[in-house]
Amino acid sequence: MKQTGKVIDLRSDTVSVPTPEMLQAMMQAQVGDDVYGEDPTANRLEAMTAELLGKEAAVFVASGTMANLVSIRAHTEPGDEVILDANSHSFHYECGGYAAVAGVTFWLVQGDRGIIQPEQIAAAVRADNVHFPRSRLVIIENTHNRGGGTVYPVETVRRIADVCRQHDLRLHMDGARLLNACAAAGAEPADYARHADSVAICLSKSLGCPVGSLVAGSGEFARRARRLRKMLGGGMRQVGYLAAAGIYALQHNVERLAEDHQHARLLADGIRRTGGLQLKYDPPETNMLYFDVLPPRTPADVQAVLRKEGILLNDASGTTFRAVTHLGVTRADIEKAISVLQTHFG
Ligand SMILES: Cc1ncc(COP(=O)(O)O)c(C=O)c1O
CATH class of the missing domain: 3.90.1150.10 (Aspartate Aminotransferase, domain 1)
Known part of the structure; x- marks a missing residue:
């Protein structure tokens, strides 16, 4: 048949593709040259996202892969080591950009459906020894894709952040589907984000946008991320047409x-x-x-x-x-x- x-x-x-209402919002966007910082709609989306996540600043990037890559590079120096779950998206599906572009190594720990515990991180931190790479960053993925859309308990993230502070590690959350995690956990995005130095969220997955992700963190992190985005060829010009989809999605597609x-x-x-x-x-x-x-x-x-x-x-x-x-x-x-x-x- x-x-x-x-x-x-x-x-x-x-x-998922944009709804007619989202397309309408995109068509009506006010735009300018975003590399000059002059796109009012991109600026608004970044400000909205920073507020949603309780961070100082956010940067609109082309994809979840770019969001993770600029974050890894912003937090590390070549030769540093990153601790993360063995089934992470950044390890499996981002073309080894961490090695090719950021020049870092990954130390993989086996999470439970992708969820790693603070004790596993503490055990993976390298001793201060001339032979070893420097442990510098932890990445957690929330929700966890290969784990089956698993949600981190907020308390686990808080305890992971404690371990990171004790060992002078930065914490990045690949929150491509953070808003799904929040819907499931009954948490606010900032409940998770307050524990991380940087957070990536994706607009082009369950939020229904055609393109786009954001990374948020301190003002200094965002300045570094913006520069790295440009280096990677992700400085977009009248990007407000895409940012308008993101604003629409945050207002209408979260609930x-x-x-x-x-x-x-x-x-x-x-x-x-x-x-x-x-x-x-x-x-x-x-x-x-x-x-x-x-x-x-x-x-x-x-x-x-x-x-x-x-x-x-x-x-x-x-x-x-x-x-x-x-x-x-x-x-x-x-x-x-x-x-x-x-x-x-x-
Ligand atoms: C958890 C997670 N992080 C990052 C990404 C990368 O997003 P993109 O496909 O926009 O590069 C994905 C994509 O599916 C993902 O599931």
């Missing part, structure tokens, strides 16, 4: 994140009732869920069935799939996905 209806795209929240989380739980309930599929992390904490296909069925079976039905999922690895809910996915879409999975893998 040829698939004719809507494609239900659960591969990632990055596939609805809880709906994405409900949809992920609904999908998980449906998968739990199948015999041929098994949730890897149960229940999902935010908008992501991972599941395995059980023998004798194969990942190829799953892909073939779903493709025919117009449902897209990401192969995470081996027999594991990932589904991500976002503002382009309705409750009816989730119900259809459940019905397809139960029909073919029940």
Whole structure:
């Protein structure tokens, strides 16, 4: 049967596209040359984000990858070492920019679904010895992508910050989905951000913008980040058209994140009732869920069935799939996905 209806795209929240209202806000943006500091809309988005996170300043950058890279480079010198979870996005999916551009090494610790503990950080700090790199930075990812959209307890972040202070380490939070974490934890963004020296948030994932991330921190951090952004070719000119999408998203698309989380739980309930599929992390904490296909069925079976039905999922690895809910996915879409999975893998 040829698939004719809507494609239900659960591969990632990055596939979400701007709504007509967001596009309208973009069209109406006041713009100027942002490298001259003259784009009023970019300036407003940066000020709004700094306020949201309780930081002195924020810088609008092209992507989550750029946000993490400028933060790593801003906090370190070449030869320094960074402590982070072994499943971190920065380690797996950012092209080794930490090594190629920042010249730092990574010390990987094994978190629990991506969540690392203060004691693990303390144990990973290098002794002051002429042979060793200098431990300088800790990165935590909240929510944690490969961990299954896992949320850091605010208290764990506070204790991690204590360890960082004791050892003169900086703390960066890759909060690409920090607002999802807040929705799940019932916390304010600043509750997390106050413990970190820098925080990255992403606009182009569950917030529905076409492009963009921000990094926030002290005024000095932001000056360094802005200069590094320019070095990396990320100094954009009339960027207010994109910043306007970010302002719209922060005003209109944050409260609805809880709906994405409900949809992920609904999908998980449906998968739990199948015999041929098994949730890897149960229940999902935010908008992501991972599941395995059980023998004798194969990942190829799953892909073939779903493709025919117009449902897209990401192969995470081996027999594991990932589904991500976002503002382009309705409750009816989730119900259809459940019905397809139960029909073919029940
Ligand atoms: C946790 C996390 N950090 C950073 C990024 C990088 O974002 P971008 O794709 O905008 O470079 C992603 C992207 O999925 C992510 O999941």
